[in-house]
Amino acid sequence: MNTITATNFRFPGQKSVYRGKVREVYNINDELLVMIATDRLSAFDVVMPKGIPYKGQILNQIATKFMQLTADIVPNWLIATPDPNVAVGLLCEPFKVEMVIRGYLSGHAAREYAAGKRLLCGVTMPEGLKENDKFPTPIITPTTKADNGSHDEDISREAILAKGIVSEEDYLVLEKYTRALYQRGTEIAAARGLILVDTKYEFGKTKDGKIVLIDEIHTPDSSRYFYAEGYQERQNKGEEQKQLSKEFVRRWLIENGFQGKEGQQIPDMSEAYIESVSERYIELYENIIGEAFVKADISNIDQRIEQNVLSFLNS
DSSP states (O other), rough: OOOOOOOOOOTTTTEEEOOOSSSSEEETTTTTTEEEEEOOEEETTOOOOOTTTTTHHHHHHHHHHHHHHHHHSBBOOEEEEEEHHHHHHHEEEEOOOEEEEEEOOOHHHHHHTOOOOOOEEEEEEEETTOOTOOOEEEEEEEOOSSSHHHOEOOOOHHHHHTTTTHHHHHHHHHHHHHHHHHHHHHHHHTTEEEEEEEEEEEEEEETTTTTTEEEESSOOEEEEEEEEHHHHHHHTTTOEEEEETHHHHHHHHHTTTOOOOTOOOOOOOOOOHHHHHHHHHHHHHHHSSSOOOOOOOOHHHHHHHHHHHHHHHHO
16 A cells, blocks of 8 residues: 655755654744654654555644644644645744653553662652552653654653753743643543543744644554543453553564564564554544544655645645
């Protein structure tokens, strides 16, 4: 199936291109950013060799929807979505931290906890928890924003301030926004029969000094969801939770001997497996958004994106 895994556009006024793990961001006249969500799949901070059909569209449309649903509580960078895979917004100077917030002992936090650690990013995790238990209060566990696709690193609030990565004044705003977004995301998820387990947010500063939400929000790449129905019963029985996130890809990679560590080979993803991942992402979209997913025409996806972006920029 046709996917978009790399772009090489030349838009009018284009100053530079930043290529992240999944998104490619075009700077237009130092005023706008054209962010293209590709179909690349990243896990353990490693980009997989093959793209996943419709993944970029799914991520872009979920993020766009949640930007709209949270704009009343936290300002964001978004101006328009001229294409299913594209968001256009204000040029911002990104903060070099990702604000991770966790309501439950899952994923990375659970792995650290199982290894005997009770301190994560300077935050104490209570004794007596088992994997996927709810924390008494959601905890913020930031990571440094890695450049050039290298691993993000856990960091404490104290270290962020001590190293001057973010000023204390700005960091207090990032924490406030993070908690407000997580609370809103939790409420929306509950209405869909889901639990927003954990998520991450990225923020930037506009030219006039305003702190805004950037990048993605509440997507399956940046968040973990459980199905609310049967959650407590599964916890009581010590069973795995039924979840909506990219964790199923991570689990498959771990089972096939890959965790992004040096010397490990990425296992081959068959066409059947890739199709199953695409179907899973569509399931994620429909559950998270509560609407049927409408597949865009991907017969010539590069040309479609270019035409839509040019039409927007020329208007």
